[in-house]
């Protein structure tokens with residue numbers, strides 16, 4: 023992706039490897055995300071997409087390599103520090119606190135980032151962008167519909183204007199109409215200047231808004247380039263193409 | 270009506286202390302997933318400090334402040350750092366054992382540090398303890414009662430307010446659901462849960478300090494009892510609700526006083542009160558949720574590491590399995606095992622004992638060493654060892670029998686029992702009573718005692734069929750209390766305060782009055798019991814038990830009758846423990862009613878787990894170690910008498926690193942070392958070339974890894990595969 027844009031990369035992975043206990047899940051993964059750009063991260067099941075996301079946000083430690091966020095080395099930083107430095111990670115599956123209300127979910131993040139005084143304003147902005155959340159502010163987030171939960175997770179990023187948002191399988195299990203809505207929200211986040219790393223099973227969907235594509239195959243980067251190039255060789259890449267030439 | 274209140278109102282202060290305990294238990298359980306049984310010990314430490322400070326002339330408020338707000342939380346934080354943090358995602362057993370170990374060891378260590386228990390009557394925290402301040406429905410309320418009640422209600426209200434209305438409260442609730450997701454929101458989850466520990470440790474300290482003056486003197490036993498009441502109230506609150514924990518605690522406090530007041534004097538009155546927690550637990554445990562919401566980010570953890578060595582087929586490979594219900598992975602693993610067990614059952618496949626003896630010995634050098642040492646010990650015992658030692662060794666053997674019964678139940682089938690001593694005690698009492706009343710030979714009595722204990726095992730298993738993990742452990746603990754208080758004091762069981770005499774057996778012309786002859790007898794009994802358990806473990810039942818341990822749900826789905834299996838396992842284990850108890854009784858020639866009280870059950874589980882629940886040999890070593898420590902340390906000069914609890918505490922610490930137990934760990938260590946040497950000799954032509962990247966350091970963990978791959982049902986990229 024590095025060739026496609028002249029902007030400074032906001033997120034860089036350099037030769038990242040990662041393991042779950044004895045299992046290696048990532049092998050020497052490198053790519054970068056230019057500020058404000060959208061990178062689609064695709065690959066077969068188990069290719070390591072979620073692991074990339076977890077390493078970037080600090081949930082899983084990198085066993086080798088470096089992760090740079092806005093030029094700062096965050097490889098050894100804890101997840102909460104990375105979050106405060108401007109990387110948001112909306113995880114696979116449920117990504118809100120089911121036992122807290124909508125408003126508490128938002129407050130939790132806002133209070134750390136904006137201080138006590140900023141919370142009310144931030145809440146108002148979130149409800150303004152997503153009125154449905156405002157209507158349900160007192161409801162437990164666990165009782166929201168799947169689409170609403172995604173909105174809630176996105177609204178946090180939107181208001182805090184974080185630099186990078188890594189979204190993992192955002193559209194999984196949603197009805198097509200709801201997927202449209204979620205993607206609309208994603209567009210709003212992006213137009214706020216946040217770069218996106220978009221992990222998607224619906225590859226075509228992701229490609230419609232992506233600026234670049236990274237394909238993972240068995241824990242390695244099999245492709246890193248523009249959308250057209252990826253679209254042309256997608257099946258081969260995803261289903262077991264040869265790994266990209268070693269750097 | 271006044272009489273009811275006369276009984277009920279004095280129950281309130283007790284209830285308040287129970288409630289504080291319960292609230293603290295619920296708080297840590299929610300914030301860190303650990304049900305901290307060491308709370309009883311923490312409460313004791315704080316109250317000991319408080320009373321000691323006051324005895325030294327400190328003002329009460331200062332002593333209380335230091336004991337509750339400084340010492341209590343400091344201790345809690347240390348325990349969290351060095352111990353509980355490591356076991357947060359481990360299996361219920363691995364979480365339970367360190368807490369139990371601390372519960373036993375900590376008060377002793379604290380007494381050593383303090384020098385001795387202060388000999389003043391414990392003062393009340395504030396108010397004048399004896400003065401009557403007011404009357405409620407014409408019942409006088411003393412300063413003591415008033416201080417306890419006021420402090421509790423104020424603290425719990427403050428706590429609820431913190432949870433509901435403050436930022437840290439919100440963060441604690443978030444951490445309860447998912448520490449990782451909390452971090453993604455930019456909140457330092459480690460700090461938040463440390464805060465929760467501090468808070469709950471303060472509560473434990475407060476409970477301890479408040480409880481102290483309710484008794485005439487400071488006694489760590491009272492704090493274990495306090496803990497049990499707290500547990501009962503926590504269960505009423507379904508491990509979740511702080512206000513319900515408060516009300517539950519107060520309710521129990523009132524309930525016990527009212528019961529004591531209305532029941533006719535006798536065993537029922539004195540016995541029912543301390544066993545009330547049992548009934549409460551039984552009634553409420555089935556409704557207690559283990560944890561409210563599952564952490565959606567649990568998938569970031571690597572799969573649990575399997576344990577070393579599985580030569581005997583029933584090693585506790587799942588001890589480290591994550592708790593919180595069957596993860597999908599474990600369901601798969603259990604299912605796999607269950608299927609295998611089913612298949613074996615259908616086809617009658619011979620069990621895995623097919624390797625030759627030589628093969629096995631060669632593959633397990635520890636086995637050779639063990640046999641050599643064992644043989645030497647027996648030989649020595651029969652020739653030159655002095656009588657005193659011989660008796661100790663025989664005691665060790667009797668305890669080994671009991672520990673083997675735990676191997677069967679907890680090691681093989683994964684059911685945690687905290688009432689194993691009660692089974693043993695019953696076996697001993699029955700053998701003694703039979704000999705006393707009917708002149709039954711003790712050898713027969715041993716078998717019958719075992720049989721009666723087995724029946725008791727069934728009695729325990731039936732009402733607890735639907736419990737597992739922590740709730741099961743708590744229910745068995747409550748049962749042990751019940752046995753201590755209602756069963757054993759009866760003249761036809763433990764015979765009140767006098768106890769029961771158990772004669773030495775007589776087999777035709779052979780008497781077993783001499784130490785050496787009895788030693789041989791004990792050895793034979795142990796060999797029989799060990800052989801039985803080994804056979805069970807390697808046979809079909811062993812595989813069914815392993816399947817059940819892996820996942821009860823999955824086992825059910827493959828048609829295994831889990832309920833029957835559990836009843837059988839409990840009965841068998843209780844029976845063996847009963848035989849062990851009878852053996853011990855006969856060795857000692859008598860059994861006092863508290864020879865096998867509930868505290869011993871706790872010690873049994875902790876020692877067995879630390880030394881090794883995974884194998885029969887581990888259990889035998891556990892029995893010997895237990896006795897050796899107990900008797901030999903007691904003969905040390907007083908300066909060293911504190912050694913035992915310290916050793917015990919340290920062993921507990923080691924346990925969190927080696928939940929497979931010391932015996933298996935050492936065995937595995939030797940194996941690993943040998944394996945490395947062999948690998949080294951084979952040269953560097955191994956599959957992983959240079960640049961294969963960092964990976965697990967030693968080979969055996971690759972083996973472990975392969976096994977856990979099955980255990981989690983995940984497919985991962987093989988180590989070092991790919992490029993070269």
Ligand SMILES: Nc1ncnc2c1ncn2[C@@H]1O[C@H](COP(=O)(O)OP(=O)(O)OP(=O)(O)O)[C@@H](O)[C@H]1O
Nearest residue numbers: 042047067068069070071072073568570983984985
């Ligand atoms: N907690 C874990 N423990 C062990 N291995 C894991 C764990 N989580 C993931 N893996 C393994 O790491 C590899 C990469 O997994 P990852 O979840 O990153 O894949 P993914 O591309 O997100 O797949 P999916 O499309 O199914 O979400 C897989 O082989 C997986 O089995």
Ligand SMILES: [Mg+2]
Nearest residue numbers: 071072073114
């Ligand atoms: Mg994924």
